[in-house]
Amino acid sequence: MGSESASRRVLSGMRPTGRLHLGHYHGVLKNWIALQHEYECFYLVADWHALTTGYGDTRQIEQHSFDMLVDWLAAGVNPAAAAIFIQSKVPEHAELHLLLSMVTPVSWLERAPSYKDMQARLNDRELATYGFLGYPVLQAADILIYRAGNVPVGADQVAHVELSREIARRFNHLFGSEPGFEEHCQAAIRKMGRKAARLYGSLRRAYVERGDGEALERGRALLAEQQNLSIGDRERLFGYLEGGGRIILPEPQALLTEQAKVPGLDGEKMSKSYNNTIELREPLPAMERKVQAMRTDPARKRRQDPGDPAKCPVFDLHKIYSEASTLKWAADGCRSAGIGCLDCKKPLIEAIAAEQSVMTERGKPFEEQPDLVHRILQEGAERAREAARETLDEVRASIGIAHK
Ligand code: TRP
Ligand code: SF4
DSSP: OOOOOSOOEEEEEEOOOSSOBHHHIIIIIHHHHHHTTTSEEEEEEOHHHHHHHHTTOOTTHHHHHHHHHHHHHHHTOOTTTSEEEEGGGOTHHHHHHHHHHTTOOHHHHHTSHHHHHHHHHTTTSOOOSHHHHTHHHHHHHHHHTTTOSEEEOOGGGHHHHHHHHHHHHHHHHHHOOOTTHHHHHHHHHHHTOHHHHHHHHHHHHHHHHHOOHHHHHHHHHHHHTOSSOOHHHHHHHHHHHTTSOOOSSOOOEEEOOSOOOOBOTTSSBOOGGGTOOOBTTOOHHHHHHHHHTOOOOTTOOSTTSOOOGGGOHHHHHHHHHOOHHHHHHHHHHHHTTOSOHHHHHHHHHHHHHHHHHHHHHHHHHHHHOHHHHHHHHHHHHHHHHHHHHHHHHHHHHHHTOOOO
């Protein structure tokens, strides 16, 4: 991750699909966990998003939310560091969604890749609804209401983050010019202290007058490290630095894990709908049986047939779990038929088991005392609402409906 945004906030979410699997862990959750101590993180259960496609049967949403939350906590998402909450408990998201919907062209939503895809895939449901069309607007509201710069997601969500950027840009363009902008900026610059103020001024001129991109980067870094600026002032100065108006809703960017896709038991991408998953906190014997039955290079029909690790999903899992020496042992043994597939799978099973046992232990108290989870959610929602309200106040004011 070399290109994080200057914003110190992170937001991400998942629809409540119930128990999670290794694909979720290595594809997204690990990233959430890595970010939580360095950034101010907000992680939400997107129950409204679940409704956009699942309004016809809502019986499982609460149970699925709980199961998923226990998996987050078991995997190491830490409620002391990150705010963990349910989307629908922060109604401010709905207000921002409404306001963003005023400026979002329908054509942007119709050409979102997930729109036609999902309608085709879930063709037993009526998805020509207002709510489903607005799925990405709701997601944009989730992100923008925290002014989150970074959004750790799986590859399937990148298009949604891109659309959030476009919506933010349009919003800023429409509402970012406030009366007295220049004066506000000058006052904010003075708050930085003389030295930083002078540097800011020269970096701004270097960018606005000469298009010096490096000066822009340095200016952004300078603003990011200022302690005396309110969020509003900081966003003004970000906009002013670029020669534009005020940035009310900063553009977020997606953060992807470096992890190659996690293969499922059949070699396809691991996914609940393919029924090829290893769950987090799966009981040891079940996990063991699954890996033992996992597909290997079809060339190795018999023990003495050599194989090619590049054609084997087990080897892809090894790449996630095993050190270089084990990888070499497996690859050499595969090509020379020096080891059998069950031998090869053994250290892999051990590595997964070690990871699983930590998660099982960590998850236990939450599973046994659901109230612990409820308390975490309540506290998370309070933290989230505080941050959300601050943005909404500015959003209303910038639109001109503060009515104060
Ligand atoms: N759409 C995401 C998914 O299906 C879930 C989600 C909702 C989300 N709001 C978000 C992800 C905001 C990132 C940021 O997984
Ligand atoms: Fe796959 Fe290992 Fe068997 Fe080779 S030896 S086919 S890498 S499981």
